[in-house]
Amino acid sequence: MKLLHAIQTHAESYPQTDAFRSQGQSLTYQELWEQSDRAAAAIQKRISGEKKSPILVYGHMEPCMIVSFLGSVKAGHPYIPVDLSIPSERIAKIIESSGAELLINAAGLPIDTDSQQIQTVLAEELLENEGGSVSQDQWVKEHETFYIIYTSGSTGNPKGVQISAANLQSFTDWICADFPVNGGKTFLNQAPFSFDLSVMDLYPCLQSGGTLHCVTKDAVNKPKILFEELKKSGLNVWTSTPSFVQMCLMDPGFSQDLLPDADTFMFCGEVILRIW
Structure with a gap:
């Protein structure tokens, strides 16, 4: 995917350039690329099989959110961004609707999903996978779903809007x-x-x-x-x-x-x- 290859090129050409700044924290392009590689490898170990279920990423503008987004799509899974402001009841409905099997907690705050179908992991735990990476063949591509954003829905129930890699590109x-x-x-x-x-x-x-x-x-x-x-x-x-x-x-x-x-x-x- 052109977008991911562009980020990789920036990481190689301008490794110390900040890609992301938030809440007094920063993330260079090199850090973003290497950490998302490790996250992708860790995700593949946690979710096996051919099913490319979406991954919830929970937080509010932490650097680990961007790492988790890229780690998810490098591992072949779409991600669902879930902000801290979203109530736990709604999160539970999103999990049920999406069929997500993994929730990455980028905020490091307690979260009660009240769901037995999903495993939860702190983003920092994914980055403990030193030296891990995945083949580019595994990346989300073309008409595969890159991310899903949930709207409130006209009935009050959350509805997921799926955006493909081609759409985003x-x-x-x-x-x-x-x-x-x-x-x-x-x-x-x-x-x-x-x-x-x-x-x-x-x-x-x-x-x-x-x-x-x-x-x-x-x-x-x-x-x-x-x-x-x-x-x-x-x-x-x-x-x-x-x-x-x-x-x-x-x-x-x-x-x-x-x-x-x-x-x-x-x-x-x-x-x-x-x-x-």
């Missing part, structure tokens, strides 16, 4: 071709990974060799902390809903002085009204 190629986002830029990630908005920054960033700078839910809810986080981000590419940037624009501190290097704004998820 087409979308990522479009962003990288039609928007000025290439050249190792720093991207904003503000939406939890369980929301499809996050895909607009995550994978174009990784394919183009950029750095994803995450702003957590706690920061978003506290404007002073949010603006302090934005000021030190070195942000080039802003991605959000229109309503989020409109909230920021209400503060006079949201100006070129705050984000002197920002040159591209991308919006999705809502109707764009007049926000400037």
Whole structure:
């Protein structure tokens, strides 16, 4: 898959470049690639057989979430991002609906799934598999499902939207071709990974060799902390809903002085009204 090969190339060419920053933690491209290799090998040991059941990844913008996403698809399994804000009852419904057999706890926090069909493992445990890797033949490819995002569903029950590797590659190629986002830029990630908005920054960033700078839910809810986080981000590419940037624009501190290097704004998820 072009996306995965691009990340591998960045890991070899620019190994010490940050791929991911969140909550004071960072992950270089070399670390991302090597750790996801180890995670993939560990996943294959835990889930045997030909069944490519999805893997739940539980957390909120921890570096281990991205490692777990890539580890899952390298092992041939789609992943389901599950944010900390999702209630345990809903998680149980997602497990039942998806047929998932493994839950990776990237947050390291207690979680009660109340399900007998799934095994749970801390993300750090997967990384103890020193030197492990899998064949590229095992990677999720073409029309196989790359990830599943669960919506609330019109009936109130969660419904999984399956995105294939080909779908994702087409979308990522479009962003990288039609928007000025290439050249190792720093991207904003503000939406939890369980929301499809996050895909607009995550994978174009990784394919183009950029750095994803995450702003957590706690920061978003506290404007002073949010603006302090934005000021030190070195942000080039802003991605959000229109309503989020409109909230920021209400503060006079949201100006070129705050984000002197920002040159591209991308919006999705809502109707764009007049926000400037």
